[in-house]
Amino acid sequence: MKILLTGISTRALAESALKTFSYAEILTLDYFGDYDQQRQCENYSLKRTFQRVFTPQGLLKASQILHFDSVIYTANLENYPSVVRKFQDRSLLLGNSPETLSRVRSPEIFFPFLEDAGIPYPKTFYGPVPKLRGRGSQPVPGQVEGMEAPDPLPSSSKIRPSRATFLQKPVLSGGGFHISPTTPTSRPVAGKKGRWIIQEYIEGLPCSALFLANGQESVLIGLTEQLIGRKEFGSSAFRYCGNILGKIWKEGTGGEFINRLAEITNALTREFHLKGVNGMDFILKDGIPYLLEVNPRYTAAMELVERAYPLNVVEAHIKSFEGSLPLFNLLDHVEKGYWGKAILFAEKNLKIPLLQKDWFERGIRDIPFKGERISRGNPICTLFAYGTSKEVCYQELVNKAGVLKAELG
Incomplete structure (x- = not known):
């Protein structure tokens, strides 16, 4: 085959x-x-x-x-x-069927389901006539008693748009592009970029849950903190630039937190008939995972699972279409440390002068060809790191980015 x-x-x-x-x-x-x-x-x-x-x-x-x-x-x-x-x-x-994609990526279907299922999400306006949905900061089902998000990374991974409590996002979103602060009185607009939604900005920890599904049930295989707009890697605003895989909860609350996320992924799986590998983005604030979207396919964070845990993602993905899910307990593996990846973006127009074989042997991936020209703001390559703590892992990524920037001049 x-x-x-x-x-x-x-x-x-x-x-x-x-x-x-x-x-x-x-x-x-x-x-x-x-x-x-x-x-x-x-x-x-x-x-x-x-x-x-x-x-x-x-x-x-x-x-x-x-x-x-x-x-x-x-x-x-x-x-x-x-x-x-x-x-x-x-x-x-x-992969997930066209019918599944049409439903799970439609705000008119996705957010009403979350509302009916009691799954927290930011207040959201969508549709030709803005309709407000969401639970905001009100108490919601699923909060883990006494649990808070862990401390943010150095420089803070929290996003703070100036004087804005709402964000305008394209419905056909990806990578954090074309997201901008707005007001709740603005209307979602239609233009050359397509339809938009207006969503409440929640100040918290941007996270993702990675899971396998067979249409009826799911298995969590990883949790990450997302790296968003990090200037250390040439990123800005809401642009995605990496992940750190590991614990995203306070000590002593992991079991409850994972069980709550599993309830959510199981509900999503049954409603939308999700299969294979999927990602779920959310903001973690005061113990509540506020769901943003489902990425119903292999995501950029999946490769960290294979670096960290004894699981082949593609093999498990294919087996899920036969109804089989792996016997995998995330809590058995998360104490091993933190694995990170960072996409390094060009801060200026540049020409790649180096021999790429050296980069490959240093663990760098998504390597451009020698002599290739890369415009400012475009990705150069992907860096990886391991650390016994989230802070150590992140600093190792920053150090590697610094070395590569110096080499490129």
């Missing part, structure tokens, strides 16, 4: 797949097609092979010259169920 892995970036997904499948069984089609991606597997790149900008429709068109039997997709195809349906028409879809 030939498996196509496709999305804006498939390097991490391919690394996982190649632990289970042979080189001949894996085919990748993405935008970046970086040095290490082409070194490890057969890769076709919109940027390099086809000289095209990234669009999901571009991936679909490029795939027409490729031969494959099944497909696994990653970001941001979850926002384009019609494209996923066309892949499904041609091959075995090893």
Whole structure:
């Protein structure tokens, strides 16, 4: 069986797949097609092979010259169920169905379900006539008694928009792009970027829960603190730039907290018939996980699970479509430490002068080619670190970023 892995970036997904499948069984089609991606597997790149900008429709068109039997997709195809349906028409879809994507990514369906299920989320305006939904800061079911979010990382990972309590976000969101402060009296607008929602800003810890599902039940496989807008990595505003995997709760409350998150992922799984690997983004404040969205596909944080825990994500993903979920207890593994990744963005226009083999041996991934030009604000590469504490892990990421910036000049 030939498996196509496709999305804006498939390097991490391919690394996982190649632990289970042979080189001949894996085919990748993405935008970046970086040095290490082409070194490890057969890769076709919109940027390099086809000289095209990234669009999901571009991936679909490029795939027409490729031969494959099944497909696994990653970001941001979850926002384009019609494209996923066309892949499904041609091959075995090893991912959430177009019907599931249409429902779980629709604010008109998703937020009313959260309301009915008693799952906390920020106040949210959406629809042609703004309709306010959400529980705000009122007491809600599911708060763990006496539990608070852990201390934030140095420089604080909390986002503080000036004088704003609401944010405007595109419905077809991804990576924190095009998010800006607004007011609750503004209307969601339709423009060339598509539909928008207006959502209450909650000052807390940005987190994600990673889980496997089989349509009826789910298993948590990891929890992360998200790195958002970190200037140390050339990021800003609400732009995603990494994760730190490990404990995100105060000592002594892990069991209750994980059980509450499991209740939420099980409810989501049953309502939306989620299958395979999924991510759930939320803000943790005063012991309450305020749910923001579900990413119904392989997420950027998944590769940290494989670095930290004895679990092959792609193998477990495929088995979930047969109804099988791993016997995995997250609490058995989280005491081992913290694993982090950070995307390093260019702070100025630059040209890559170095031999990439050295970068690869140093554990760097998503490596550009020698001589490649990268514009300010675009990603350069991905860095990884381990630490016995969250602070040590984060500082190691910062140190590695500093070394690489000095090398690039």
